[in-house]
Structures are given as C-alpha cells and as structure tokens.
Amino acid sequence: MIKHLVAGIRDAALETLYPQECRACGRMVESWKYGISCLACWEEIDRRNAELQICTKCGLPSQRAGATAGDKAFRCRICEDMAFCLARSCGPYEGALRESVLWLKRHPQISGRIREMLNSTFNDLSRSSSGFDAIIPVPLHPVRLKERSFNQSEVIAGALASLTGLRVDRTSLIRAIQTSMHRAGMGIRERARSLDGVFEVRAPRMISGRNLLLVDDVITTGSTAACISAALLDSGASSVSVISIARAMIH
Ligand SMILES: [Zn+2]
Ligand SMILES: [Zn+2]
Structure with missing residues (x-):
C-alpha cells in the first residue's frame, strides 16, 4: 500500500519534471521512464x-554503402593520433538522443531509458578494456558552471557511478580557460x-x-576528449577511455 503510494508520488513528481510530449516527434510520451521521447523515437x-557502423577506436558512426549487418567494424583514421584508448556513445546525435542531450543542458535529469x-x-567498453578506477566528467569553466548551475557531464558521471559503483573524480581536472561555444565551423585540426x-x-x-573513464554529454569531433x-x-x-550519451556523425 505504502509502496504504491510512494510510487504514485514519485510518478507524479517525475511527470512534472519530464515533458508529456515527445520532444523529437510531438507524440505523447507513454512512460516517465522514457524521459523526453516516446517509445517509437527510442526504437x-x-x-x-x-x-x-562505428569506428572500433573512437566510435564514430558511419553509414557505409553496401555494408552488411555483420560487417560493422571499421577504423575512421581521423582518430589515429587521439590519445584515448576507446570512445563509445549510446548512439548517434539525432532524434531522441539529440533531444536528451539538449534537455540535459537545462535539467539535471537522466531518464531510465538513458540509464539503461x-x-x-x-x-561494452569494459569488455574491451582492463576496467576503470575512476570516472572523470569533462569539466565546465567556473563562469559557465555558475550560469548553468550544474555540469551536465557530472550528472551523467553520477548516473554511471550509481550503476557501476565507480568513484567520480570531480576535482583533479579543471577547465582553466573558457572556450567559445561557436566552434562549429572549425575543422578538426583548428x-x-x-x-x-x-x-x-x-x-x-x-x-x-589510474585507468580513467572520461564522461561527456556529446562527442563531436573527438578533439575535446583527445585533448583531455x-x-x-x-x-x-595508465589509460583513458571515453563514454558519452551521443556521438555526432561526420557528413
Ligand atoms: Zn517521439
Ligand atoms: Zn575513429
């Protein structure tokens, strides 16, 4: 009885936190567990x-013409000199995942779907590595942190810590210089x-x-992850691998 009551209150609270309409397609979101998108968009x-297909090192997704379902592995070559071992994301930066990343910049919430x-x-990352000692979120500059009031990468790191029991190291790495948000036009080298x-x-x-797991919300070119x-x-x-919610495609 009390259990049901608690679940009811929790659902009501989450309903007010999460939108009722899918932010990707506008249909109704069937369950709060899906967060900001409906089941069809997650599917x-x-x-x-x-x-x-994804690059076996950096996880860059690519649509390869003529590739068969079993032929999923390739190396993109862009990541050749990048210092991390492996980078993996939950999926491409589009639809429900893109909307989830954008939502997370304003609301420190991770839905059950994203958690899964x-x-x-x-x-997947653990199977291909020797395990991790700590999780490090990509830090925000103190000025931006003050504007946003939270660091979205820390929110993801917190979710990962509760899933894995790993420690989050929020202090060893800092962002000393605030970079411009408008780097979209830059090439990878720039x-x-x-x-x-x-x-x-x-x-x-x-x-x-230490074997470290770096956490970011979205990996675009991989330059930030490589630099850190x-x-x-x-x-x-000893090693650094990277995990993010979404990975941009290079067109
Ligand atoms: Zn939808
Ligand atoms: Zn690559």
Missing part, C-alpha cells in the same frame, strides 16, 4: 544503432589547436597509475 535510435543505454555502453592549455590536471597524484586524454596521460594516467 528509431535502436534501429539506427543496428544499421550504423549508459549501462550497456559501459559494459578545434584541437583551440583547446591548447584549456584543461589542466590539478592533482596528478590522483590521476597517476593527452593531459591525463601526461599526468601519469
């Missing part, structure tokens, strides 16, 4: 994940150069010898 993401996807993406000196490891002692990974490895980290 569309599942369908896309099944048809896309993070869990299976994490398991982007990488624009990140010179942006991230600093403040506590190398906490990093040294290089800084962490320079400070003595």
